[in-house]
Each structure stands twice: as C-alpha cells, then as structure tokens.
Amino acid sequence: MPQQTAGTPTYQQKTTSRRPAGTLYRGREGMWSWVLHRITGVAIFFFLLVHILDTALVRVSPEAYNAVIGQYQTPIMGLGETALVAAIVFHAFNGIRIILIDFWNAKYQKVMFYVVIGLWVVTMLAFVPRHLTNVFNH
Amino acid sequence: MTTATITPPAVPEAIESYTVTLMIRRFNPEVDAEPHWQDFDVELYATDRVLDALHKIKWEQDGTLSFRRSCAHGICGSDAMRINGRNRLACKTLIKDLDITKPVYVEAIKGLPLEKDLIVDMEPFFESFKAVQPFLVSQQAPKDGKERIQTVAQRERFDDTTKCILCAACTSSCPVFWTDGQYFGPAAIVNAHRFIFDSRDDNAAVRLDILNDEEGVWRCRTTFNCTEACPRGIQVTQAIAEVKQAMMRGKP
Numbered sequence: 001m002p003q004q005t006a007g008t009p010t011y012q013q014k015t016t017s018r019r020p021a022g023t024l025y026r027g028r029e030g031m032w033s034w035v036l037h038r039i040t041g042v043a044i045f046f047f048l049l050v051h052i053l054d055t056a057l058v059r060v061s062p063e064a065y066n067a068v069i070g071q072y073q074t075p076i077m078g079l080g081e082t083a084l085v086a087a088i089v090f091h092a093f094n095g096i097r098i099i100l101i102d103f104w105n106a107k108y109q110k111v112m113f114y115v116v117i118g119l120w121v122v123t124m125l126a127f128v129p130r131h132l133t134n135v136f137n138h
Numbered sequence: 139m140t141t142a143t144i145t146p147p148a149v150p151e152a153i154e155s156y157t158v159t160l161m162i163r164r165f166n167p168e169v170d171a172e173p174h175w176q177d178f179d180v181e182l183y184a185t186d187r188v189l190d191a192l193h194k195i196k197w198e199q200d201g202t203l204s205f206r207r208s209c210a211h212g213i214c215g216s217d218a219m220r221i222n223g224r225n226r227l228a229c230k231t232l233i234k235d236l237d238i239t240k241p242v243y244v245e246a247i248k249g250l251p252l253e254k255d256l257i258v259d260m261e262p263f264f265e266s267f268k269a270v271q272p273f274l275v276s277q278q279a280p281k282d283g284k285e286r287i288q289t290v291a292q293r294e295r296f297d298d299t300t301k302c303i304l305c306a307a308c309t310s311s312c313p314v315f316w317t318d319g320q321y322f323g324p325a326a327i328v329n330a331h332r333f334i335f336d337s338r339d340d341n342a343a344v345r346l347d348i349l350n351d352e353e354g355v356w357r358c359r360t361t362f363n364c365t366e367a368c369p370r371g372i373q374v375t376q377a378i379a380e381v382k383q384a385m386m387r388g389k390p
Contacts, residue, residue, distance in 0.1 A: 022163060022173075023243050025311065026223035030362025030375075034313070101360050103383075106376040109362055 029113040037094050040087035047084055078135030082128060089123045090116070158182045158238045160191055162203065163245035164255050173252065177241060184234035188221055188244065192228060192256075205256035212369060215305030219256050220245045225307040225367035247310035249319065263306045266322045270330035270348055275341035292337040299332040299377050301370040308364035308374050314357050321357045322349065324364035324374045331377040334390050342390045346381070355382050 025031070058065040071077065093116040101109050157179050165173035178199055180191045189210055196203045208214035210229045217228040222236065222243050236242050250258040280286045302325060309315050309323035330349055334342040349355045355378055364374040384390045 022245050022248065023220065023223045025220070025248065025313075025363070027311070027313075027361060027363045028366055030360065030366070031313065034359050034361040098360060101375075102379055106360070106362075106365075106373065106379050109360070109375075 029110045033094055033097070033113050033116070036090060037098070040091040043087050044084075044091060075135055078132070081135075082131060085127055085131070086120075086124060089127075090120050093119050153183055155181050155183050156233070156238055158191060158233060158236075159241040160188075160195065161241040161243045162192075162195075162255070163243075164203075165246075165252055166202070167254060173245075175243075182233050184232070186233045187229055188219075188226075188231045188233070188236075188242065189217055189228040191233070191242075192244070203256075204254045213303060215303035215369075218247055218305040218307040218310070218369070220247055225311040225363075227305060227307065227369040230369050247306060249310045249312070249316040250306065258306075258310075260306060262319060263309055263323065263325065264304075266309075266326040267304065267329055270322065270326050270345055271341060272329040272333065274333065274336065274339050275344075276338055277340045286338040288337055295337070296332050296335040298372050299328045299335075301372050302328050302332070303370060304329075305369060307367040307369055308372075311363040311367040313361055313363065314359055318353070318357065320353045322351075322354055324358075324378065327355055327358075327378050327381055328372060328374055331381050334381060334384060342384070346385050346388075346390075349381060350385050355385065358382070 054065070054068050057068060094113075097109070097112045097116050100112060158181075160178045160180060161175050162178065163173050164170075164176045178195045180194050180199075182191055182194070189207060192203065192205055192207075196205075205217065205219070205228070207217040207229065210217070212227055212230045215227070218225055219228055220226075220243075221228065221231050225247055228244075244256065246252055246256045246258050250260065250263060253259050276286065304325060306325060308328070309325045312321070312324055315321050315323045327349060330345045333339045334345050358375070358378045360375055360379070362375050365372075365376070368374055
C-alpha cells in the first residue's frame with residue numbers, strides 16, 4: 001500500500017449518528033411475502049371479528065342490524081371492501097405458495113412470489129373497476 | 139534499433155484505492171446505555187474485504203473497536219455480522235461488491251444479547267445446537283469392526299447440511315428468532331438434518347421428537363432469510379422443510 005494513503009486516514013472521534021437503532025433487516029422476496037401475509041392475515045382476522053359481531057346483531061334487533069348494514073353502503077366502506085378483497089386475494093394466493101414450499105419444492109419460492117403478485121394484479125384488475133362502479137353509481 | 143525498441147520501464151500499475159466510509163454500530167457496556175453509530179473513513183482496494191476495513195480501523199484508528207474473527211477465510215464462522223442490513227461474513231464480503239458511494243453499515247447480528255460493538259453472546263445459539271444431539275448415535279457395531287459404510291447416494295442425501303460452520307448468520311437473520319429467542323433456529327435444525335438423514339445414525343426419531351416441539355421446526359415461517367444469509371450456500375429453508383416432512387411421515 002502506498003505510504004501516502006496508508007498514513008493519514010481521516011480520523012473522526014465519536015461522530016455519533018442520530019440513528020441509534022439498528023438498520024432494518026434487508027430480507028428479500030421471502031421475508032416481504034411473510035410480512036404481507038402476516039399483515040393481511042391480522043387485517044382479515046379483525047374484519048371477521050367485526051363481521052361476526054354485525055351478523056350477530058340481527059339476533060339483538062333487526063332495526064339495529066339494518067342501520068349498521070346501511071352504513072356499509074357508503075363509498076368509504078366501498079373503498080374498505082376493496083382493501084379487504086385485496087388482502088384476502090393476496091393471503092389466499094400466498095397461502096397456496098406456502099403450501100407448495102412446504103409440500104413440493106422450496107427452490108421456486110421467488111418465482112412463485114412473483115406469480116402470486118401477478119395473479120393478485122390480474123384478480124384485482126378484474127374486480128376493482130366493476131366494484132368501484134357499483135360503489136359510486138348506486 | 140536503439141530508438142524503436144525502447145519500452146517504458148516495467149512500473150507496476152498503481153492499483154486504485156478508494157476512501158470508504160464505514161458506519162459501525164458501537165456499544166461499550168461500561169460506558170454506553172444505548173448503542174450508537176460511529177463513522178470511519180478507510181482507504182481500501184476493491185479486492186479488500188469488510189474484515190480488512192475493520193482491521194485497519196482497529197489497528198490504525200481506534201483500537202477499542204471489538205469484533206470476533208479467527209481464520210479470516212470463511213471457515214471458522216466467527217465474523218458473522220450485519221453488513222448493509224444483511225447477515226454476512228465480514229471475511230467473505232468484498233468491497234467491490236458493495237456500493238461505496240454510500241456509507242457501509244456494519245452492526246452486530248440481531249436476536250442475540252449484544253456484549254460489545256460487534257460481539258454478541260453466542261451461548262443461547264450453541265445451547266440450541268447442543269439440544270439437537272449433533273453427533274452420530276449408532277446402536278450397532280460397524281460391520282467387520284472398522285468403518286460404517288455408506289453409499290454415495292446415502293452420503294449425498296445430507297451433503298448440503300454438512301457444510302454448516304455455526305456462524306449464526308442464519309439463526310440471527312430469522313424474524314421468528316428475533317422475537318422468540320426460545321426458537322431452536324435454522325442452524326440447530328440444519329445440524330439436526332445432517333444426522334436425521336444420515337443412514338449410519340440411529341437416533342433420528344429422538345431428534346425429530348426434540349424438534350417436534352412448540353419451539354421446534356413448526357415455528358419456521360419460510361421467510362428464506364436464512365437461505366439468503368448462509369455464507370456456505372446451504373439451502374436452509376429446504377432442509378427445514380425436509381425435517382417437517384420427516385416429522386409428518388414419522389421417519390426420515
């Protein structure tokens with residue numbers, strides 16, 4: 001190593017960054033598919049919880065049930081339904097991917113992840129325009 | 139003749155070196171309450187490794203920098219650390235493979251207790267390793283009293299998982315292990331796999347039973363971080379899937 005470069009590296013004493021936390025682990029397709037699977041799974045769980053509660057309401061009073069279901073017809077809820085379908089479609093396709101990883105072959109997990117994304121896009125392209133026309137025209 | 143054939147004296151071409159900024163997550167348990175980032179500028183060649191950068195810092199700039207390394211050639215498994223957010227061996231990560239226009243972030247592996255700078259307490263990791271009985275157990279004496287003979291195909295069955303160097307890059311890349319330190323972790327399962335599928339071994343059932351635990355293979359969520367992190371290229375997630383399948387069959 002030439003002397004002039006070896007001798008004088010710029011030396012900085014305790015230049016502490018303002019970011020004390022560690023960096024985010026930069027996992028690849030597998031990790032992000034798992035993160036999405038977990039988020040969509042928890043979201044679907046909470047939807048089911050609410051769904052069981054609102055359906056159970058019919059036993060309490062049909063009027064209250066109708067009032068609650070009437071709230072679901074608003075455009076905001078329509079957008080929420082889009083998000084719900086998006087979550088379920090991803091969770092379903094990725095679930096098949098995970099089954100294939102466990103019972104078939106782990107080698108193709110990355111390809112399968114992009115297939116899941118592709119199928120998700122195709123399904124959503126078929127669903128979203130039709131659903132949103134219904135939501136905003138009725 | 140005298141003028142035409144004069145060649146310039148053979149001066150070796152100067153190899154280009156680069157100033158690389160390393161951001162290292164420092165922690166001194168005697169002084170610091172929290173780890174903090176510290177940056178160092180190091181002059182390096184493209185063919186240098188991150189370990190060389192750490193050496194230059196320790197030897198020329200700040201002797202208090204602490205990290206583990208033994209062989210420095212990718213066999214001992216001492217210098218697993220998180221480099222730019224991914225678990226790598228510092229001795230197998232070349233500067234030319236990193237984006238040196240930005241600082242290179244180096245920090246300790248995640249999920250194990252931080253002791254100092256880049257050093258973590260590996261004891262929980264080795265405890266899991268020990269728990270899967272990572273040694274050959276055979277009830278019968280070898281035929282003709284010498285070797286336990288195995289066909290090429292039988293050896294091939296577990297060849298991938300013999301490569302493990304116990305560096306903990308896989309286990310400490312696992313999101314499940316980060317939040318649940320009781321999980322056996324990929325490395326322990328890889329080393330169980332190595333003996334479960336060994337035709338000479340008779341204790342597969344015991345190991346499968348150990349790993350059929352709440353904190354065993356079923357904790358695996360197939361994130362493939364371990365497979366990406368393994369410096370030996372072991373198909374870790376595939377090995378875990380094979381152990382899961384063996385468990386469902388009830389035999390290897």
